[in-house]
Amino acid sequence: MEAWHPFRILPALDDSNRVFWTSGESGALAIVRCRACGFWIHPPSPICPSCLGRDLTPQPVSGRGTLVSFTVNHQPWIPGFDPPYVIALVELDEQPGLRITSNLVGCAIEKVEIGLPVEILFDEYDGVWIPLFQPTADAFEPGAGEGGGAVGAAADASEEGAP
Numbered sequence: 460m461e462a463w464h465p466f467r468i469l470p471a472l473d474d475s476n477r478v479f480w481t482s483g484e485s486g487a488l489a490i491v492r493c494r495a496c497g498f499w500i501h502p503p504s505p506i507c508p509s510c511l512g513r514d515l516t517p518q519p520v521s522g523r524g525t526l527v528s529f530t531v532n533h534q535p536w537i538p539g540f541d542p543p544y545v546i547a548l549v550e551l552d553e554q555p556g557l558r559i560t561s562n563l564v565g566c567a568i569e570k571v572e573i574g575l576p577v578e579i580l581f582d583e584y585d586g587v588w589i590p591l592f593q594p595t596a597d598a599f600e601p602g603a604g605e606g607g608g609a610v611g612a613a614a615d616a617s618e619e620g621a622p
């Protein structure tokens with residue numbers, strides 16, 4: 460649908476996801492949060508899964524998190540979006556289990572590891588602000604990412620069985 464941006468498949472925006480995909484314009488990702496109990500909810504839901512409250516509102520998050528799982532894609536699934544690239548599952552600092560599937564950029568693939576501290580950046584296409592993640596400035600310094608590595612598992616499926 461976006462002929463001049465063939466390397467991004469853009470989401471279809473609707474009332475439930477519009478804030479998520481456009482909040483990057485303000486510089487921060489906004490995620491729905493329960494006003495009653497403070498629980499962050501992603502993907503968006505009309506009811507808080509923690510307290511069953513319905514008083515929900517988008518609020519900005521820090522954009523910092525931890526890489527909890529990743530896959531290195533070597534297959535040219537998307538024309539113009541050249542492999543290899545990293546499909547990342549990031550858990551945001553705001554709440555255990557608050558996870559976003561995205562791409563990890565700005566990092567050599569051989570340096571990608573579970574527990575890597577990451578921060579958000581945005582890639583804007585026609586009003587859609589795609590949240591991406593990159594290693595924090597101190598990600599590879601000693602002591603960074605402490606506590607990581609215990610959750611999730613890397614799944615470099617595309618390298619298994621490669622000729």
Ligand SMILES: [Zn+2]
Nearest residue numbers: 493496507510
């Ligand atoms: Zn709640």
